[in-house]
Amino acid sequence: MKKSYEKPIILKLQTGFMNKYGSTPYYSRKTRSEIDGVPIDTLVTKFGSPLMVFSESSIRRTYNEVFRAFSTRYPSVTFGWSYKTNYLKAICSIFHQEGALAEVVSEMEYEKARKLGIPGKNIIFNGPHKPFEILKRAASENSMIHIDHFDELMELEQISQQLHKPVKVGLRLNMETGIHPQWSRFGFNLDTGQALDAVKRMKHGGKLILNGLHCHLGTFILDPQAYAEAIKKMVAFAYEIETHFGFKMEYLDIGGGFPSQNKLKSSYLPPELTILPLDEYAAKITNALYENLRPGDYPRLIIETGRALVDESGYMITTVITSKRLPDGRKAYVVDGGINLLFTSFWYKFNLEIDREVPGVNEPAVVYGPLCMNIDAIDEGTLLPSLPRGARLIVSPIGAYNVTQWMQFIEYRPNVVLIGQQGELDIIREREDLTDIDRREKLPPRLAYK
Amino acid sequence: MNRLTQLALSDEGFVFDPLTGESFTVNPTGLTILRGLKADRSLESIGREISDQFEALPEETERDITDFIHHLRTYHLL
Amino acid sequence: MDKQLVVAISGINAVDNPGPGVGVARSLKEDGDLNLKIIGLAYDAMEPGIYLDWLMDKTYIMPYPASGQQQFIERLQYIKHQSGLDFIIPTLDVELPLYIKYADKISQMGIKTFIPTMEQFRLRNKDCLPEIARRIGIKTPKTAVIHSFEGFSQTIKRLRLPLMIKGAFYKAYRAYTSQEAIGFYHRIVAEWGYPVIVQEVVAGDELNVVGVGDGKGFSLGSVGIKKMWITSQGKIWTGVTIKNRHMLEAAEKFTQLYKWQGAFEFECIVAGDDVYLIEINPRFPAWSYFATGVGHNLPSYMIRHVFNLPRLPAADYETGKLYIRYTYEQVTAMRPFQEMITRGEYSHEKIV
Numbered sequence: 114m115k116k117s118y119e120k121p122i123i124l125k126l127q128t129g130f131m132n133k134y135g136s137t138p139y140y141s142r143k144t145r146s147e148i149d150g151v152p153i154d155t156l157v158t159k160f161g162s163p164l165m166v167f168s169e170s171s172i173r174r175t176y177n178e179v180f181r182a183f184s185t186r187y188p189s190v191t192f193g194w195s196y197k198t199n200y201l202k203a204i205c206s207i208f209h210q211e212g213a214l215a216e217v218v219s220e221m222e223y224e225k226a227r228k229l230g231i232p233g234k235n236i237i238f239n240g241p242h243k244p245f246e247i248l249k250r251a252a253s254e255n256s257m258i259h260i261d262h263f264d265e266l267m268e269l270e271q272i273s274q275q276l277h278k279p280v281k282v283g284l285r286l287n288m289e290t291g292i293h294p295q296w297s298r299f300g301f302n303l304d305t306g307q308a309l310d311a312v313k314r315m316k317h318g319g320k321l322i323l324n325g326l327h328c329h330l331g332t333f334i335l336d337p338q339a340y341a342e343a344i345k346k347m348v349a350f351a352y353e354i355e356t357h358f359g360f361k362m363e364y365l366d367i368g369g370g371f372p373s374q375n376k377l378k379s380s381y382l383p384p385e386l387t388i389l390p391l392d393e394y395a396a397k398i399t400n401a402l403y404e405n406l407r408p409g410d411y412p413r414l415i416i417e418t419g420r421a422l423v424d425e426s427g428y429m430i431t432t433v434i435t436s437k438r439l440p441d442g443r444k445a446y447v448v449d450g451g452i453n454l455l456f457t458s459f460w461y462k463f464n465l466e467i468d469r470e471v472p473g474v475n476e477p478a479v480v481y482g483p484l485c486m487n488i489d490a491i492d493e494g495t496l497l498p499s500l501p502r503g504a505r506l507i508v509s510p511i512g513a514y515n516v517t518q519w520m521q522f523i524e525y526r527p528n529v530v531l532i533g534q535q536g537e538l539d540i541i542r543e544r545e546d547l548t549d550i551d552r553r554e555k556l557p558p559r560l561a562y563k
Numbered sequence: 564m565n566r567l568t569q570l571a572l573s574d575e576g577f578v579f580d581p582l583t584g585e586s587f588t589v590n591p592t593g594l595t596i597l598r599g600l601k602a603d604r605s606l607e608s609i610g611r612e613i614s615d616q617f618e619a620l621p622e623e624t625e626r627d628i629t630d631f632i633h634h635l636r637t638y639h640l641l
Numbered sequence: 642m643d644k645q646l647v648v649a650i651s652g653i654n655a656v657d658n659p660g661p662g663v664g665v666a667r668s669l670k671e672d673g674d675l676n677l678k679i680i681g682l683a684y685d686a687m688e689p690g691i692y693l694d695w696l697m698d699k700t701y702i703m704p705y706p707a708s709g710q711q712q713f714i715e716r717l718q719y720i721k722h723q724s725g726l727d728f729i730i731p732t733l734d735v736e737l738p739l740y741i742k743y744a745d746k747i748s749q750m751g752i753k754t755f756i757p758t759m760e761q762f763r764l765r766n767k768d769c770l771p772e773i774a775r776r777i778g779i780k781t782p783k784t785a786v787i788h789s790f791e792g793f794s795q796t797i798k799r800l801r802l803p804l805m806i807k808g809a810f811y812k813a814y815r816a817y818t819s820q821e822a823i824g825f826y827h828r829i830v831a832e833w834g835y836p837v838i839v840q841e842v843v844a845g846d847e848l849n850v851v852g853v854g855d856g857k858g859f860s861l862g863s864v865g866i867k868k869m870w871i872t873s874q875g876k877i878w879t880g881v882t883i884k885n886r887h888m889l890e891a892a893e894k895f896t897q898l899y900k901w902q903g904a905f906e907f908e909c910i911v912a913g914d915d916v917y918l919i920e921i922n923p924r925f926p927a928w929s930y931f932a933t934g935v936g937h938n939l940p941s942y943m944i945r946h947v948f949n950l951p952r953l954p955a956a957d958y959e960t961g962k963l964y965i966r967y968t969y970e971q972v973t974a975m976r977p978f979q980e981m982i983t984r985g986e987y988s989h990e991k992i993v
Contacts, residue, residue, distance in 0.1 A: 118619035121593035121631040123578070125638055126586040131686035131982060132702055335788070380834045383709045386738045438630055442637040474590055501623075575983040579975065588982060 119473035120499035125442065142475060142498060145466035145507045148428055149532045153468040153505055156530065161544065162432040162505070163450030165516060165529040169207060171426035172512075173534070176211045179371075179422060182395035187402060189413045193237045195369055196222040198419025198513045199427075203531050203541035205229060208422070214257075216417045220247040223256075237366065237417070239285065239327070241299060248272060252280045259283040259327040259366070261300055266311060266321070273320035283325030283366065284311060286350070290342035296331050303346055309353075316358045323360040326351055329368025329417070333377065335387065337394040340367060341401035348405040351412070366415035367398065373424035375510050376462045391421060420513040427512025429454060430468075431491075433504045434483065444478040444499070448506055451482010451489040454526065455511060456518035458491050465491075468505035471498040480506065484523050516542070521550065566640055568601055580640070587638070592617060596631055600641075606632075646948065647725045649680040651703070652732035653690020658874045661732040663689070664930035665940045666696040671933060672941040675950070680724055686981035692971050694989040699724055702985040706736045710743055714750075721750055723986070728753045728944060730904075732924050734810045737762060755856075755947050756903045757923045764899060765921045767807075767838045777894040779887070779909070779916040783841040790826070796839050797822055807838040813875055815842065840919070845912030847871070848885055850892040851929050853939050853946075856902030861942040863896075864932040864958055865889050877928050880964040882935055888916050895921075904929070904939065931964040 146153060149168045156164055176192070183190045193216035194208035200222060205215065206229060215226035218240030224247075226236050233254025241261045243251070248265070249272045251258055260266050260282050273280045285300025286308050301308035315321045326347050330339055344367065351362040371394055374384045402414065431448035439445050452458050465480065475496035482489035491508060500506075519526060529542040571579040576594055578587035589597060592613055599609035606628060613624050635641040648669060652660030666679050681690045681700035691700045701720050704712040720726050729752055731740045740747065741759050748754070756762075764773060767784050774781035785796045797804065797819050806825040807813040810833055816822035822839075829837050852863030865888060870879040892907045906926035908919040925940065932939050935958040945952055980987040 115618045116591070116616060118613075118617040118623075119590050119592055120627045121590060121596050123587050123589045123593050123597070123631065123634055123638070123640075126588065126686075126982060128687065132684055132705065377834075382707060382735065382738060385710060386706075386742060436630075438633040438637065440637060442634060474588075499627075573979065573983075575979070577979045577983050586978075586982070 117472055122474055122476055122499060124474070124476055142471075142496070143464065143466040144468065144470055146468055148507075150536060151532055151538065153430055153507065156538075157430060157432070157505065159538065160528045160530050160540065162430055163448075163454065163527045164430045165454070165511070165527060165542075166428045166430060167204065167512060167529070167531045167541070168426045168428075169531055170534050172204070172207050172423060173211060175422050175426065176208065176213070179391050179395075179418065180211070182392045183399065183414065183416065186395055186399035187414055188411050191364075191413055191415050192422075193366070193415055193417040194422075195417050195419030196225065197517055199423050199516055200225055201516055201529060201541050202229060203539070204423065204516075214415075220244055223247055223251060227254075237283075237327075237415070239329075239417075245272075249275070252276060255281070257281075257283055257325065259285045259300075259325070260311070261285050263311065263314075266314060270318045270320045279320055279322050281322045281324050282315075283327050283364070284308060284323060286326060286328040286347065288328065288343065288346050290330055290339040290346070291336070296329065299329065300327070303350060308350065312354050312358055312360070316360070323354065323358075324362060325364040325366060325415075326362055327366035327368065327415075330370050332370050333372045333420070334370040335372060335389070337389060337397040340394065341397045343367060344398060344401040345405050348402070352407070362412050364413035364415050365402075366417065369416065369418035369420070371418045371421035373420045373510060373513060375420075375424055375457075378460055378462050424513040425510040427510060427515070429508040429511050429515075431506050431508060433500050433502055433506065435502060436500065439479065442477075444476055444497070445481060446478060446497070446500060446506075447481045447483060448491070449483050450508075450527065451484050451491060453482065453484055453489070453522045453524055454519045455482075455491060455508065455515055456520075457511065457514050463491065463508045463511070465495060465497070466507040466509070467497070467500065468507065471500060471504065473498045486523075521545065525549075567597070567635075570597065570601065570640070572597060572601070585638075592627075593631060596628060600635075645676045645678055646727045646944065647678045647680060648944065649682050649701075649720065649726055649729045650732065651682040651684075651730070651736060653681040653683055653693075653697070653700070654685070654688040655690055655693075656688075657872065658876055659927045660688075660690075661925040661927045661929055662730075663693065663696065664927060664933075665730055665732060665925050666690070666693075667930050668933040668938050668940045669944070670696055672938055672953075675941060675944065677944075678724070680720065680726065682720075682729075683981070686978055689971070691981060691987065692973050692977055698990055699988045700981065700986065702981060706739045710739060713739055714743060714746060717747060717752065718750060721752060726752050728755075728947065730754075730925070730940065730943070731756065734922065734924065737923060753947055755943050757901060757905075761899055761901060762923050765923050767809075767840070767920075770918055770921070773895065773899075773921070774918040776898060777891045777918075779891045779918055781918045782843045782910075785839045787826075787837045787839060788835050793823070793826055793837070793839070794819070800839060800841050803842045805838075805840040805842055807840060808833040809836050809838065843910045843912065843917045843919075845910040845915070845917070848883060848888055848909050848911045848916075849926065850888060850907040850909075851904070851926050851932050851939060852892055852896060852907070853904050853943050854896040854899075854901030855946060856900055858897045858900045860893055860896045861946055862932070862937045862939055863889065863892055864935060864937050864939075865892075866928070866931060866964070877964070878966050880928065880931060882931075882958055882960050882962045882964075884960050885911055885916070887911075887914065891916060891918075904943065928964065928966075932958075934964065935959065935962045 148166050192213040194213040195216045214235045215231045216237040217223045217226050233256040236256040238251045238256050238258045252272045286303045287297045287300045288303040301311045354360050372388050376384050431450040434447045436446045478497040480492040525545040528540050528544045531539050531541045576589045610624050614621050650662045650665050652662035654660040655663040678698045681697040682703045683691050741762050768786050770781045787793050803817045806816050808829040814825040847868045850865045853861040865883050866880045867883045868877045868880050872878050888909050904925040906922040910917040936956045977987045
């Protein structure tokens with residue numbers, strides 16, 4: 114009987130790299146033949162490759178887990194779905210069905226939320242760029258506007274005059290909490306008294322009613338203590354405002370920034386060992402509220418976490434187009450989806466899973482995307498067995514920030530599919546074709562090719 | 564070819580080059596190719612041997628042997 | 642003792658920046674009453690411990706902790722199956738989070754460990770040191786934990802040069818200028834990632850304690866030493882036993898207060914009456930054989946405690962005993978290397 118075939122491989126032993134788990138079959142090699150019970154093969158046959166896939170069950174499960182972590186500890190909790198993390202209509206709708214408000218940061222996102230039927234009062238409007246017209250619309254629709262800077266404050270006073278009604282607003286704060294880099298470019302600084310000046314101005318103007326405080330410390334924050342610090346300062350500020358200016362804070366919005374189970378390139382240990390469960394964040398945050406709030410005072414706690422709710426629910430299926438041997442001896446694979454689709458590859462080291470068991474030893478490999486651009490690499494140093502052309506590599510977690518920050522560059526963007534809770538397969542964003550790119554372009558007749 | 568002929572090959576796939584002191588590991592198909600090359604056999608005959616011994620399509624084997632030879636060149640073994 | 646215990650020890654990389662494993666293995670071999678089989682767990686086929694056949698009965702290559710728990714646990718299962726495995730003494734900082742987090746799973750496999758809990762392990766975080774030092778009545782140098790370069794330059798200004806620049810797990814450099822500090826910072830981030838610890842330099846003698854806590858507030862034994870000569874890597878080359886009452890009491894209080902379980906190393910700087918806590922390492926130090934040499938075989942105490950074996954009579958140690966590290970060469974056949982490469986394991990037992 115013939116022996117099973119493995120592609121021939123020779124590997125040089127290098128000092129410091131003599132660990133056979135670099136080279137032994139079935140170690141550090143993960144396979145994934147399905148997502149939520151749907152075979153990878155079926156997905157690709159139906160919807161093509163590359164393909165972005167989201168799991169509805171996983172989104173709902175994660176949402177409920179995280180929501181429960183907070184709502185079982187504090188009586189009034191609301192989540193705001195951070196549109197910029199993923200604003201595909203279907204994804205937003207899942208979060209809205211689960212009870213999340215819309216958290217938007219631009220005119221486009223505001224219009225998107227309204228088009229989905231979200232009433233203005235359920236939209237949190239953040240961000241440094243809110244053009245006058247959309248700001249006015251948001252004010253007239255009673256959305257929760259978080260003022261980012263003085264010019265916006267003045268504009269809102271003007272809007273209040275035009276609408277003949279006082280406008281309820283929140284104030285975005287930034288502050289020192291031990292987190293670096295400190296996101297001091299958004300909102301008003303608490304430590305220098307800038308925030309207090311803004312409140313004075315509002316009181317003096319008499320047109321705006323301050324009813325909420327907002328802060329957002331940063332992104333991928335690994336230390337929950339920072340949130341506790343922020344809450345301590347926000348609550349103290351809220352009471353100061355109440356005492357001196359008579360504005361009563363109805364809610365505290367602590368933003369987002371919770372980490373997901375993704376491996377940052379700058380972290381040595383895997384996320385399962387470095388990232389605290391979100392339960393610990395919830396405990397720290399709610400404890401800080403109880404420690405600092407007056408007895409019986411429970412302002413609404415708003416949380417706008419994005420990444421932690423959706424990252425692990427997204428996958429990208431890619432197909433190996435070719436492989437080649439690099440001059441340094443490493444194996445290079447070219448797959449059909451690259452950094453054009455995976456913006457987060459700049460800071461994450463993704464899981465790479467193969468759609469099948471491949472015999473043979475692992476060897477050092479690089480995974481390149483399809484772009485004719487040198488920087489298009491999904492993983493510049495991994496270990497893979499010899500993959501045949503046509504093998505699929507499944508990249509995860511990719512649910513956060515990729516389907517919003519991806520580029521229409523060189524390639525068409527692929528289908529995005531949602532696997533429903535009953536196994537339904539729905540395209541939630543169609544693969545692009547030339548008409549998408551062509552539609553907005555104008556060719557002056559004198560330049561037409563003859 | 565000189566460096567190749569001096570290589571010490573173990574059945575387990577450990578390769579030692581007494582000329583340079585470098586060590587390598589090689590899998591069974593790779594070992595078959597190395598032994599063939601050491602014996603100065605043609606690539607066609609090595610390919611046939613692999614197809615005879617292992618479950619592999621000749622086209623796949625041919626492409627893989629080419630890649631393996633490239634790899635030997637990057638290590639200056641050829 | 643009749644039944645043989647199979648004990649695995651990691652950190653057998655006895656190189657110029659030595660892991661603690663070889664010293665621990667040597668200590669265990671010197672307790673003649675214990676019937677032990679020693680398994681070395683290596684991360685690289687070139688770790689010298691693999692080749693020391695008088696200390697190791699068998700050695701295995703382990704997957705790196707960075708590759709995640711699944712492989713790691715599977716490998717331990719395999720070793721348990723092949724060699725039987727009763728006890729593991731992990732001695733490397735980077736693998737401890739894994740052993741601690743999966744301690745239950747490992748124990749369900751019939752493998753014991755005697756390591757700190759996750760809460761205890763977190764005490765070693767540099768930002769916990771001031772609180773610990775306060776509670777056990779000693780001091781601590783000013784310390785900052787940095788997560789990004791932007792925070793770094795401000796910190797240098799605030800804490801004042803010279804400063805110690807340290808990685809969360811490994812590496813510590815002394816920087817005299819901000820250029821040097823920045824260089825060390827980048828070196829640490831490139832190799833070990835964040836956070837980076839910046840610490841004020843305190844002048845004084847470097848005194849250390851090695852000890853084992855029983856997890857209930859008692860100490861199974863401890864020895865205090867002074868590092869007399871350290872290498873350019875900051876590793877002890879010559880040392881001497883000492884009894885600094887203040888420091889030993891602080892270490893005792895630490896064991897008591899935090900109900901420390903397992904081995905620990907207390908690194909202090911002592912200047913007159915002031916004792917500064919620099920670091921707590923939640924494992925045996927690389928010099929733990931020193932304690933064995935002066936009559937406190939701490940690894941053996943640990944095993945006897947865990948397996949309910951008769952305790953060795955309580956002993957004191959003399960001050961003024963010297964510790965001298967030296968280099969030694971081993972010449973061997975290619976065989977062990979070759980097998981560690983191709984099979985990932987090697988047994989010294991079969992060579993008769």
